[in-house]
Amino acid sequence: MPNEKNTCHSPSVADLCTAQVWKGRALWRWLYLPLGCALVLNRLQAVVFISLIAWPLPVAAKQLMYRVLLFILGVKITCKMSPKQVAAHTDGCIVAANHISVFDHFPVLAMPSATIMVANSDSPLGAATAFLLFKCSGGTFWKVSDKKMLARRIREFRRRPSGTALYTTPETTINNGHGLFRFRPEMLNRGLPVVPLALRLNVPFGLTANPLHASGLMKFLRLLAMPRIEFEMSYLAPQVRTAHQSDQAFADQIQQSIAEHLAIAACHWTRDDKYTYRSTDKRATR
Known part of the structure:
Protein backbone atom coordinates (compact mmCIF):
# COMPACT_ATOMS: atom_id res chain seq x y z
CA MET A 1 0.00 0.00 0.00
CA PRO A 2 1.13 3.66 -0.47
CA ASN A 3 3.05 5.45 2.23
CA GLU A 4 1.05 7.06 5.00
CA LYS A 5 2.69 10.41 4.30
CA ASN A 6 0.72 10.66 1.06
CA THR A 7 -2.73 10.34 2.58
CA CYS A 8 -5.25 13.15 2.36
CA HIS A 9 -7.87 14.03 4.94
CA SER A 10 -10.82 12.14 3.43
CA PRO A 11 -10.64 9.49 0.67
CA SER A 12 -8.05 6.73 0.64
CA VAL A 13 -6.40 5.82 -2.64
CA ALA A 14 -8.87 2.92 -2.87
CA ASP A 15 -11.73 5.42 -2.74
CA LEU A 16 -10.41 7.09 -5.91
CA CYS A 17 -10.40 3.76 -7.79
CA THR A 18 -13.43 1.64 -8.66
CA ALA A 19 -12.93 -2.05 -9.35
CA GLN A 20 -16.49 -2.79 -10.47
CA VAL A 21 -17.35 -2.28 -14.12
CA TRP A 22 -21.09 -1.99 -13.52
CA LYS A 23 -23.26 -0.93 -10.61
CA GLY A 24 -26.93 -1.64 -10.05
CA ARG A 25 -29.28 -4.14 -11.69
CA ALA A 26 -28.13 -5.93 -14.84
CA LEU A 27 -31.48 -6.43 -16.60
CA TRP A 28 -31.45 -3.23 -18.65
CA ARG A 29 -27.81 -3.72 -19.57
CA TRP A 30 -28.46 -7.20 -20.98
CA LEU A 31 -31.51 -6.00 -22.88
CA TYR A 32 -29.50 -3.12 -24.32
CA LEU A 33 -26.44 -5.24 -25.22
CA PRO A 34 -27.35 -6.11 -28.87
CA LEU A 35 -28.05 -2.45 -29.66
CA GLY A 36 -24.84 -1.38 -27.92
CA CYS A 37 -22.75 -3.79 -29.99
CA ALA A 38 -24.38 -2.52 -33.19
CA LEU A 39 -23.69 1.07 -32.14
CA VAL A 40 -19.99 0.31 -31.61
CA LEU A 41 -19.62 -1.03 -35.16
CA ASN A 42 -21.60 1.80 -36.74
CA ARG A 43 -19.81 4.48 -34.76
CA LEU A 44 -16.36 3.17 -35.61
CA GLN A 45 -17.35 3.28 -39.26
CA ALA A 46 -18.64 6.84 -38.78
CA VAL A 47 -15.33 7.92 -37.22
CA VAL A 48 -13.42 6.63 -40.24
CA PHE A 49 -15.87 7.89 -42.86
CA ILE A 50 -16.43 11.40 -41.48
CA SER A 51 -12.77 11.90 -40.56
CA LEU A 52 -11.60 11.02 -44.05
CA ILE A 53 -14.12 13.45 -45.54
CA ALA A 54 -13.19 16.24 -43.10
CA TRP A 55 -9.42 15.70 -43.32
CA PRO A 56 -8.73 18.01 -46.33
CA LEU A 57 -11.36 20.63 -45.43
CA PRO A 58 -10.66 24.06 -43.86
CA VAL A 59 -10.77 24.30 -40.07
CA ALA A 60 -14.24 25.90 -39.93
CA ALA A 61 -15.69 23.03 -41.96
CA LYS A 62 -13.82 20.47 -39.85
CA GLN A 63 -15.37 21.90 -36.68
CA LEU A 64 -18.86 21.58 -38.14
CA MET A 65 -18.19 18.02 -39.27
CA TYR A 66 -16.79 17.17 -35.86
CA PHE A 71 -23.84 13.68 -32.26
CA ILE A 72 -23.49 10.31 -34.01
CA LEU A 73 -21.23 9.07 -31.21
CA GLY A 74 -23.79 10.10 -28.60
CA VAL A 75 -21.43 12.61 -26.96
CA LYS A 76 -23.26 15.58 -25.48
CA ILE A 77 -21.32 18.62 -24.27
CA THR A 78 -22.74 21.06 -21.76
CA CYS A 79 -20.82 24.31 -21.30
CA LYS A 80 -22.13 27.64 -20.00
CA MET A 81 -19.70 29.51 -22.27
CA SER A 82 -20.17 29.92 -26.01
CA PRO A 83 -17.31 28.86 -28.31
CA LYS A 84 -16.30 32.52 -28.71
CA GLN A 85 -16.24 32.97 -24.94
CA VAL A 86 -14.17 29.81 -24.50
CA ALA A 87 -11.73 31.03 -27.16
CA ALA A 88 -11.27 34.39 -25.42
CA HIS A 89 -11.06 32.79 -21.96
CA THR A 90 -8.42 30.19 -22.87
CA ASP A 91 -6.40 31.95 -25.59
CA GLY A 92 -2.69 31.67 -24.89
CA CYS A 93 -3.32 29.72 -21.68
CA ILE A 94 -2.61 26.27 -20.35
CA VAL A 95 -5.94 24.57 -19.58
CA ALA A 96 -5.62 22.09 -16.70
CA THR A 115 -4.02 21.56 -28.56
CA ILE A 116 -3.85 18.43 -26.40
CA MET A 117 -0.76 16.96 -24.79
CA VAL A 118 -0.80 13.17 -25.13
CA ALA A 119 1.59 10.51 -23.89
CA ASN A 120 0.50 7.14 -25.22
CA SER A 121 -2.42 4.77 -25.51
CA ASP A 122 -2.55 1.18 -24.31
CA SER A 123 -5.05 0.45 -27.10
CA PRO A 124 -4.09 0.57 -30.80
CA LEU A 125 -7.77 1.08 -31.64
CA GLY A 126 -7.98 4.02 -29.24
CA ALA A 127 -4.80 5.54 -30.67
CA ALA A 128 -6.05 5.17 -34.25
CA THR A 129 -9.42 6.67 -33.35
CA ALA A 130 -7.76 9.60 -31.58
CA PHE A 131 -5.62 10.26 -34.67
CA LEU A 132 -8.71 10.37 -36.87
CA LEU A 133 -10.52 12.64 -34.42
CA ASP A 146 9.74 12.97 -26.39
CA LYS A 147 11.09 15.43 -23.81
CA LYS A 148 13.25 17.33 -26.28
CA MET A 149 10.32 17.90 -28.62
CA LEU A 150 8.15 18.94 -25.67
CA ALA A 151 10.74 21.49 -24.50
CA ARG A 152 11.02 22.93 -28.03
CA ARG A 153 7.27 23.25 -28.44
CA ILE A 154 6.88 24.86 -25.03
CA ARG A 155 9.46 27.46 -26.06
CA GLU A 156 7.55 28.09 -29.29
CA PHE A 157 4.27 28.31 -27.41
CA ARG A 158 5.68 30.91 -25.01
CA ARG A 159 6.92 33.00 -27.93
CA ARG A 160 3.59 32.83 -29.78
CA PRO A 161 0.83 31.83 -27.32
CA SER A 162 -2.01 33.61 -29.14
CA GLY A 163 -4.40 31.30 -30.97
CA THR A 164 -3.56 28.23 -28.90
CA ALA A 165 -5.16 26.70 -25.82
CA LEU A 166 -2.90 23.97 -24.46
CA TYR A 167 -4.91 21.28 -22.64
CA THR A 168 -3.28 19.00 -20.08
CA THR A 169 -4.36 16.59 -17.33
CA PRO A 170 -1.93 17.17 -14.42
CA GLU A 171 -3.12 14.10 -12.49
CA THR A 172 -1.52 11.99 -15.27
CA THR A 173 -4.05 9.28 -14.43
CA ILE A 174 -7.83 8.87 -14.31
CA ASN A 175 -9.91 9.35 -11.16
CA ASN A 176 -13.40 7.96 -10.51
CA GLY A 177 -15.05 11.28 -9.71
CA HIS A 178 -14.84 10.90 -5.90
CA GLY A 179 -11.66 12.94 -5.55
CA LEU A 180 -8.65 14.23 -7.46
CA PHE A 181 -5.18 12.75 -7.56
CA ARG A 182 -2.49 15.31 -6.79
CA PHE A 183 -1.61 17.57 -9.71
CA ARG A 184 1.94 17.36 -11.00
CA PRO A 185 3.55 20.81 -11.37
CA GLU A 186 5.72 20.29 -14.46
CA MET A 187 3.29 21.59 -17.09
CA LEU A 188 1.65 24.24 -14.92
CA ASN A 189 4.68 26.37 -14.17
CA ARG A 190 5.62 27.75 -17.56
CA GLY A 191 5.10 31.46 -16.96
CA LEU A 192 1.64 31.36 -18.56
CA PRO A 193 -1.85 31.75 -17.07
CA VAL A 194 -3.53 28.45 -16.20
CA VAL A 195 -7.28 28.01 -16.68
CA PRO A 196 -8.72 25.21 -14.50
CA LEU A 197 -11.32 23.09 -16.31
CA ALA A 198 -13.71 21.07 -14.14
CA LEU A 199 -15.14 18.07 -15.97
CA ARG A 200 -18.14 15.94 -15.00
CA LEU A 201 -19.20 12.83 -16.89
CA ASN A 202 -22.64 11.21 -16.83
CA VAL A 203 -22.85 7.63 -18.14
CA PRO A 204 -26.00 5.44 -18.19
CA PHE A 205 -26.58 1.89 -16.94
CA GLY A 206 -24.34 2.29 -13.90
CA LEU A 207 -21.18 2.00 -16.01
CA THR A 208 -17.87 2.87 -14.35
CA ALA A 209 -16.02 5.01 -16.88
CA ASN A 210 -12.58 3.81 -15.77
CA PRO A 211 -12.63 0.42 -14.02
CA LEU A 212 -9.41 -0.14 -12.11
CA HIS A 213 -8.37 -3.37 -13.83
CA ALA A 214 -9.93 -2.92 -17.27
CA SER A 215 -7.85 -2.55 -20.41
CA GLY A 216 -7.90 0.69 -22.36
CA LEU A 217 -9.58 -1.09 -25.26
CA MET A 218 -12.51 -2.33 -23.16
CA LYS A 219 -12.99 1.06 -21.49
CA PHE A 220 -13.08 2.67 -24.91
CA LEU A 221 -15.55 0.15 -26.41
CA ARG A 222 -17.92 0.24 -23.41
CA LEU A 223 -18.17 4.02 -23.58
CA LEU A 224 -18.63 3.89 -27.35
CA ALA A 225 -21.52 1.44 -26.84
CA MET A 226 -23.45 3.78 -24.55
CA PRO A 227 -26.57 5.40 -26.06
CA ARG A 228 -25.46 8.78 -24.76
CA ILE A 229 -22.72 10.17 -22.54
CA GLU A 230 -22.70 13.73 -21.28
CA PHE A 231 -19.72 15.92 -20.44
CA GLU A 232 -20.25 19.00 -18.33
CA MET A 233 -17.40 21.47 -18.88
CA SER A 234 -16.86 24.34 -16.45
CA TYR A 235 -14.06 26.79 -17.20
CA LEU A 236 -12.93 28.50 -14.00
CA ALA A 237 -11.08 31.76 -13.40
CA PRO A 238 -7.47 31.86 -14.70
CA GLN A 239 -4.78 31.26 -12.07
CA VAL A 240 -1.44 33.08 -12.04
CA ARG A 241 1.47 31.96 -9.91
CA THR A 242 2.71 34.46 -7.33
CA ALA A 243 6.37 35.42 -7.06
CA HIS A 244 7.13 33.42 -3.92
CA GLN A 245 4.90 30.40 -4.64
CA SER A 246 6.54 27.02 -5.16
CA ASP A 247 5.81 24.90 -8.22
CA GLN A 248 3.87 22.32 -6.20
CA ALA A 249 1.95 24.96 -4.23
CA PHE A 250 0.72 26.46 -7.51
CA ALA A 251 -0.29 23.03 -8.81
CA ASP A 252 -2.12 22.37 -5.53
CA GLN A 253 -3.93 25.70 -5.90
CA ILE A 254 -5.24 24.71 -9.34
CA GLN A 255 -6.22 21.25 -8.10
CA GLN A 256 -8.08 22.79 -5.16
CA SER A 257 -10.05 25.18 -7.38
CA ILE A 258 -11.35 22.26 -9.48
CA ALA A 259 -12.07 20.12 -6.41
CA GLU A 260 -14.06 22.93 -4.77
CA HIS A 261 -16.14 23.43 -7.92
CA LEU A 262 -16.88 19.70 -8.15
CA ALA A 263 -17.43 19.41 -4.37
CA ILE A 264 -14.91 16.55 -4.06
CA ALA A 265 -11.62 16.09 -2.23
CA ALA A 266 -8.25 17.35 -3.50
CA CYS A 267 -5.99 14.49 -2.43
CA HIS A 268 -2.24 14.07 -2.21
CA TRP A 269 -2.39 10.56 -3.65
CA THR A 270 -0.41 10.34 -6.89
CA ARG A 271 -0.43 8.28 -10.06
CA ASP A 272 2.29 6.09 -8.57
CA ASP A 273 0.14 5.45 -5.49
CA LYS A 274 -2.74 4.39 -7.73
CA TYR A 275 -0.65 1.89 -9.68
CA THR A 276 0.90 0.52 -6.50
CA TYR A 277 -2.61 -0.02 -5.17
CA ARG A 278 -3.76 -1.61 -8.43
CA SER A 279 -0.89 -4.09 -8.35
CA THR A 280 -1.89 -5.23 -4.86
CA ASP A 281 -5.65 -5.26 -5.42
CA LYS A 282 -6.77 -8.79 -6.27
CA ARG A 283 -10.43 -8.17 -6.94
CA ALA A 284 -11.59 -9.32 -10.37
CA THR A 285 -13.59 -6.90 -12.49
CA ARG A 286 -17.26 -7.71 -12.66
Missing part, protein backbone atom coordinates in the same frame (compact mmCIF):
# COMPACT_ATOMS: atom_id res chain seq x y z
CA ARG A 67 -19.96 18.38 -34.14
CA VAL A 68 -21.94 16.07 -36.42
CA LEU A 69 -19.63 13.19 -35.51
CA LEU A 70 -20.06 13.84 -31.78
CA ALA A 97 -8.45 19.56 -16.45
CA ASN A 98 -9.27 16.72 -14.11
CA HIS A 99 -9.06 13.34 -15.87
CA ILE A 100 -12.21 11.18 -15.73
CA SER A 101 -12.24 8.86 -18.76
CA VAL A 102 -10.54 7.73 -21.94
CA PHE A 103 -13.10 9.87 -23.78
CA ASP A 104 -11.98 13.19 -22.29
CA HIS A 105 -10.39 14.34 -25.54
CA PHE A 106 -13.76 14.08 -27.35
CA PRO A 107 -15.27 17.25 -25.81
CA VAL A 108 -11.91 19.04 -25.63
CA LEU A 109 -11.40 18.76 -29.40
CA ALA A 110 -14.71 20.57 -29.89
CA MET A 111 -13.25 23.63 -28.13
CA PRO A 112 -11.61 26.50 -30.05
CA SER A 113 -7.83 26.35 -30.68
CA ALA A 114 -7.48 23.11 -28.72
CA PHE A 134 -7.65 15.14 -34.55
CA LYS A 135 -7.85 15.13 -38.35
CA CYS A 136 -11.63 15.56 -38.24
CA SER A 137 -11.81 18.28 -35.58
CA GLY A 138 -8.95 20.51 -36.67
CA GLY A 139 -7.37 20.21 -33.23
CA THR A 140 -3.69 19.43 -32.74
CA PHE A 141 -1.65 17.39 -30.30
CA TRP A 142 1.79 17.27 -28.78
CA LYS A 143 3.47 13.92 -28.23
CA VAL A 144 4.97 14.46 -24.78
CA SER A 145 6.91 11.20 -24.55
Whole structure:
Protein backbone atom coordinates (compact mmCIF):
# COMPACT_ATOMS: atom_id res chain seq x y z
CA MET A 1 0.00 0.00 0.00
CA PRO A 2 1.13 3.66 -0.47
CA ASN A 3 3.05 5.45 2.23
CA GLU A 4 1.05 7.06 5.00
CA LYS A 5 2.69 10.41 4.30
CA ASN A 6 0.72 10.66 1.06
CA THR A 7 -2.73 10.34 2.58
CA CYS A 8 -5.25 13.15 2.36
CA HIS A 9 -7.87 14.03 4.94
CA SER A 10 -10.82 12.14 3.43
CA PRO A 11 -10.64 9.49 0.67
CA SER A 12 -8.05 6.73 0.64
CA VAL A 13 -6.40 5.82 -2.64
CA ALA A 14 -8.87 2.92 -2.87
CA ASP A 15 -11.73 5.42 -2.74
CA LEU A 16 -10.41 7.09 -5.91
CA CYS A 17 -10.40 3.76 -7.79
CA THR A 18 -13.43 1.64 -8.66
CA ALA A 19 -12.93 -2.05 -9.35
CA GLN A 20 -16.49 -2.79 -10.47
CA VAL A 21 -17.35 -2.28 -14.12
CA TRP A 22 -21.09 -1.99 -13.52
CA LYS A 23 -23.26 -0.93 -10.61
CA GLY A 24 -26.93 -1.64 -10.05
CA ARG A 25 -29.28 -4.14 -11.69
CA ALA A 26 -28.13 -5.93 -14.84
CA LEU A 27 -31.48 -6.43 -16.60
CA TRP A 28 -31.45 -3.23 -18.65
CA ARG A 29 -27.81 -3.72 -19.57
CA TRP A 30 -28.46 -7.20 -20.98
CA LEU A 31 -31.51 -6.00 -22.88
CA TYR A 32 -29.50 -3.12 -24.32
CA LEU A 33 -26.44 -5.24 -25.22
CA PRO A 34 -27.35 -6.11 -28.87
CA LEU A 35 -28.05 -2.45 -29.66
CA GLY A 36 -24.84 -1.38 -27.92
CA CYS A 37 -22.75 -3.79 -29.99
CA ALA A 38 -24.38 -2.52 -33.19
CA LEU A 39 -23.69 1.07 -32.14
CA VAL A 40 -19.99 0.31 -31.61
CA LEU A 41 -19.62 -1.03 -35.16
CA ASN A 42 -21.60 1.80 -36.74
CA ARG A 43 -19.81 4.48 -34.76
CA LEU A 44 -16.36 3.17 -35.61
CA GLN A 45 -17.35 3.28 -39.26
CA ALA A 46 -18.64 6.84 -38.78
CA VAL A 47 -15.33 7.92 -37.22
CA VAL A 48 -13.42 6.63 -40.24
CA PHE A 49 -15.87 7.89 -42.86
CA ILE A 50 -16.43 11.40 -41.48
CA SER A 51 -12.77 11.90 -40.56
CA LEU A 52 -11.60 11.02 -44.05
CA ILE A 53 -14.12 13.45 -45.54
CA ALA A 54 -13.19 16.24 -43.10
CA TRP A 55 -9.42 15.70 -43.32
CA PRO A 56 -8.73 18.01 -46.33
CA LEU A 57 -11.36 20.63 -45.43
CA PRO A 58 -10.66 24.06 -43.86
CA VAL A 59 -10.77 24.30 -40.07
CA ALA A 60 -14.24 25.90 -39.93
CA ALA A 61 -15.69 23.03 -41.96
CA LYS A 62 -13.82 20.47 -39.85
CA GLN A 63 -15.37 21.90 -36.68
CA LEU A 64 -18.86 21.58 -38.14
CA MET A 65 -18.19 18.02 -39.27
CA TYR A 66 -16.79 17.17 -35.86
CA ARG A 67 -19.96 18.38 -34.14
CA VAL A 68 -21.94 16.07 -36.42
CA LEU A 69 -19.63 13.19 -35.51
CA LEU A 70 -20.06 13.84 -31.78
CA PHE A 71 -23.84 13.68 -32.26
CA ILE A 72 -23.49 10.31 -34.01
CA LEU A 73 -21.23 9.07 -31.21
CA GLY A 74 -23.79 10.10 -28.60
CA VAL A 75 -21.43 12.61 -26.96
CA LYS A 76 -23.26 15.58 -25.48
CA ILE A 77 -21.32 18.62 -24.27
CA THR A 78 -22.74 21.06 -21.76
CA CYS A 79 -20.82 24.31 -21.30
CA LYS A 80 -22.13 27.64 -20.00
CA MET A 81 -19.70 29.51 -22.27
CA SER A 82 -20.17 29.92 -26.01
CA PRO A 83 -17.31 28.86 -28.31
CA LYS A 84 -16.30 32.52 -28.71
CA GLN A 85 -16.24 32.97 -24.94
CA VAL A 86 -14.17 29.81 -24.50
CA ALA A 87 -11.73 31.03 -27.16
CA ALA A 88 -11.27 34.39 -25.42
CA HIS A 89 -11.06 32.79 -21.96
CA THR A 90 -8.42 30.19 -22.87
CA ASP A 91 -6.40 31.95 -25.59
CA GLY A 92 -2.69 31.67 -24.89
CA CYS A 93 -3.32 29.72 -21.68
CA ILE A 94 -2.61 26.27 -20.35
CA VAL A 95 -5.94 24.57 -19.58
CA ALA A 96 -5.62 22.09 -16.70
CA ALA A 97 -8.45 19.56 -16.45
CA ASN A 98 -9.27 16.72 -14.11
CA HIS A 99 -9.06 13.34 -15.87
CA ILE A 100 -12.21 11.18 -15.73
CA SER A 101 -12.24 8.86 -18.76
CA VAL A 102 -10.54 7.73 -21.94
CA PHE A 103 -13.10 9.87 -23.78
CA ASP A 104 -11.98 13.19 -22.29
CA HIS A 105 -10.39 14.34 -25.54
CA PHE A 106 -13.76 14.08 -27.35
CA PRO A 107 -15.27 17.25 -25.81
CA VAL A 108 -11.91 19.04 -25.63
CA LEU A 109 -11.40 18.76 -29.40
CA ALA A 110 -14.71 20.57 -29.89
CA MET A 111 -13.25 23.63 -28.13
CA PRO A 112 -11.61 26.50 -30.05
CA SER A 113 -7.83 26.35 -30.68
CA ALA A 114 -7.48 23.11 -28.72
CA THR A 115 -4.02 21.56 -28.56
CA ILE A 116 -3.85 18.43 -26.40
CA MET A 117 -0.76 16.96 -24.79
CA VAL A 118 -0.80 13.17 -25.13
CA ALA A 119 1.59 10.51 -23.89
CA ASN A 120 0.50 7.14 -25.22
CA SER A 121 -2.42 4.77 -25.51
CA ASP A 122 -2.55 1.18 -24.31
CA SER A 123 -5.05 0.45 -27.10
CA PRO A 124 -4.09 0.57 -30.80
CA LEU A 125 -7.77 1.08 -31.64
CA GLY A 126 -7.98 4.02 -29.24
CA ALA A 127 -4.80 5.54 -30.67
CA ALA A 128 -6.05 5.17 -34.25
CA THR A 129 -9.42 6.67 -33.35
CA ALA A 130 -7.76 9.60 -31.58
CA PHE A 131 -5.62 10.26 -34.67
CA LEU A 132 -8.71 10.37 -36.87
CA LEU A 133 -10.52 12.64 -34.42
CA PHE A 134 -7.65 15.14 -34.55
CA LYS A 135 -7.85 15.13 -38.35
CA CYS A 136 -11.63 15.56 -38.24
CA SER A 137 -11.81 18.28 -35.58
CA GLY A 138 -8.95 20.51 -36.67
CA GLY A 139 -7.37 20.21 -33.23
CA THR A 140 -3.69 19.43 -32.74
CA PHE A 141 -1.65 17.39 -30.30
CA TRP A 142 1.79 17.27 -28.78
CA LYS A 143 3.47 13.92 -28.23
CA VAL A 144 4.97 14.46 -24.78
CA SER A 145 6.91 11.20 -24.55
CA ASP A 146 9.74 12.97 -26.39
CA LYS A 147 11.09 15.43 -23.81
CA LYS A 148 13.25 17.33 -26.28
CA MET A 149 10.32 17.90 -28.62
CA LEU A 150 8.15 18.94 -25.67
CA ALA A 151 10.74 21.49 -24.50
CA ARG A 152 11.02 22.93 -28.03
CA ARG A 153 7.27 23.25 -28.44
CA ILE A 154 6.88 24.86 -25.03
CA ARG A 155 9.46 27.46 -26.06
CA GLU A 156 7.55 28.09 -29.29
CA PHE A 157 4.27 28.31 -27.41
CA ARG A 158 5.68 30.91 -25.01
CA ARG A 159 6.92 33.00 -27.93
CA ARG A 160 3.59 32.83 -29.78
CA PRO A 161 0.83 31.83 -27.32
CA SER A 162 -2.01 33.61 -29.14
CA GLY A 163 -4.40 31.30 -30.97
CA THR A 164 -3.56 28.23 -28.90
CA ALA A 165 -5.16 26.70 -25.82
CA LEU A 166 -2.90 23.97 -24.46
CA TYR A 167 -4.91 21.28 -22.64
CA THR A 168 -3.28 19.00 -20.08
CA THR A 169 -4.36 16.59 -17.33
CA PRO A 170 -1.93 17.17 -14.42
CA GLU A 171 -3.12 14.10 -12.49
CA THR A 172 -1.52 11.99 -15.27
CA THR A 173 -4.05 9.28 -14.43
CA ILE A 174 -7.83 8.87 -14.31
CA ASN A 175 -9.91 9.35 -11.16
CA ASN A 176 -13.40 7.96 -10.51
CA GLY A 177 -15.05 11.28 -9.71
CA HIS A 178 -14.84 10.90 -5.90
CA GLY A 179 -11.66 12.94 -5.55
CA LEU A 180 -8.65 14.23 -7.46
CA PHE A 181 -5.18 12.75 -7.56
CA ARG A 182 -2.49 15.31 -6.79
CA PHE A 183 -1.61 17.57 -9.71
CA ARG A 184 1.94 17.36 -11.00
CA PRO A 185 3.55 20.81 -11.37
CA GLU A 186 5.72 20.29 -14.46
CA MET A 187 3.29 21.59 -17.09
CA LEU A 188 1.65 24.24 -14.92
CA ASN A 189 4.68 26.37 -14.17
CA ARG A 190 5.62 27.75 -17.56
CA GLY A 191 5.10 31.46 -16.96
CA LEU A 192 1.64 31.36 -18.56
CA PRO A 193 -1.85 31.75 -17.07
CA VAL A 194 -3.53 28.45 -16.20
CA VAL A 195 -7.28 28.01 -16.68
CA PRO A 196 -8.72 25.21 -14.50
CA LEU A 197 -11.32 23.09 -16.31
CA ALA A 198 -13.71 21.07 -14.14
CA LEU A 199 -15.14 18.07 -15.97
CA ARG A 200 -18.14 15.94 -15.00
CA LEU A 201 -19.20 12.83 -16.89
CA ASN A 202 -22.64 11.21 -16.83
CA VAL A 203 -22.85 7.63 -18.14
CA PRO A 204 -26.00 5.44 -18.19
CA PHE A 205 -26.58 1.89 -16.94
CA GLY A 206 -24.34 2.29 -13.90
CA LEU A 207 -21.18 2.00 -16.01
CA THR A 208 -17.87 2.87 -14.35
CA ALA A 209 -16.02 5.01 -16.88
CA ASN A 210 -12.58 3.81 -15.77
CA PRO A 211 -12.63 0.42 -14.02
CA LEU A 212 -9.41 -0.14 -12.11
CA HIS A 213 -8.37 -3.37 -13.83
CA ALA A 214 -9.93 -2.92 -17.27
CA SER A 215 -7.85 -2.55 -20.41
CA GLY A 216 -7.90 0.69 -22.36
CA LEU A 217 -9.58 -1.09 -25.26
CA MET A 218 -12.51 -2.33 -23.16
CA LYS A 219 -12.99 1.06 -21.49
CA PHE A 220 -13.08 2.67 -24.91
CA LEU A 221 -15.55 0.15 -26.41
CA ARG A 222 -17.92 0.24 -23.41
CA LEU A 223 -18.17 4.02 -23.58
CA LEU A 224 -18.63 3.89 -27.35
CA ALA A 225 -21.52 1.44 -26.84
CA MET A 226 -23.45 3.78 -24.55
CA PRO A 227 -26.57 5.40 -26.06
CA ARG A 228 -25.46 8.78 -24.76
CA ILE A 229 -22.72 10.17 -22.54
CA GLU A 230 -22.70 13.73 -21.28
CA PHE A 231 -19.72 15.92 -20.44
CA GLU A 232 -20.25 19.00 -18.33
CA MET A 233 -17.40 21.47 -18.88
CA SER A 234 -16.86 24.34 -16.45
CA TYR A 235 -14.06 26.79 -17.20
CA LEU A 236 -12.93 28.50 -14.00
CA ALA A 237 -11.08 31.76 -13.40
CA PRO A 238 -7.47 31.86 -14.70
CA GLN A 239 -4.78 31.26 -12.07
CA VAL A 240 -1.44 33.08 -12.04
CA ARG A 241 1.47 31.96 -9.91
CA THR A 242 2.71 34.46 -7.33
CA ALA A 243 6.37 35.42 -7.06
CA HIS A 244 7.13 33.42 -3.92
CA GLN A 245 4.90 30.40 -4.64
CA SER A 246 6.54 27.02 -5.16
CA ASP A 247 5.81 24.90 -8.22
CA GLN A 248 3.87 22.32 -6.20
CA ALA A 249 1.95 24.96 -4.23
CA PHE A 250 0.72 26.46 -7.51
CA ALA A 251 -0.29 23.03 -8.81
CA ASP A 252 -2.12 22.37 -5.53
CA GLN A 253 -3.93 25.70 -5.90
CA ILE A 254 -5.24 24.71 -9.34
CA GLN A 255 -6.22 21.25 -8.10
CA GLN A 256 -8.08 22.79 -5.16
CA SER A 257 -10.05 25.18 -7.38
CA ILE A 258 -11.35 22.26 -9.48
CA ALA A 259 -12.07 20.12 -6.41
CA GLU A 260 -14.06 22.93 -4.77
CA HIS A 261 -16.14 23.43 -7.92
CA LEU A 262 -16.88 19.70 -8.15
CA ALA A 263 -17.43 19.41 -4.37
CA ILE A 264 -14.91 16.55 -4.06
CA ALA A 265 -11.62 16.09 -2.23
CA ALA A 266 -8.25 17.35 -3.50
CA CYS A 267 -5.99 14.49 -2.43
CA HIS A 268 -2.24 14.07 -2.21
CA TRP A 269 -2.39 10.56 -3.65
CA THR A 270 -0.41 10.34 -6.89
CA ARG A 271 -0.43 8.28 -10.06
CA ASP A 272 2.29 6.09 -8.57
CA ASP A 273 0.14 5.45 -5.49
CA LYS A 274 -2.74 4.39 -7.73
CA TYR A 275 -0.65 1.89 -9.68
CA THR A 276 0.90 0.52 -6.50
CA TYR A 277 -2.61 -0.02 -5.17
CA ARG A 278 -3.76 -1.61 -8.43
CA SER A 279 -0.89 -4.09 -8.35
CA THR A 280 -1.89 -5.23 -4.86
CA ASP A 281 -5.65 -5.26 -5.42
CA LYS A 282 -6.77 -8.79 -6.27
CA ARG A 283 -10.43 -8.17 -6.94
CA ALA A 284 -11.59 -9.32 -10.37
CA THR A 285 -13.59 -6.90 -12.49
CA ARG A 286 -17.26 -7.71 -12.66
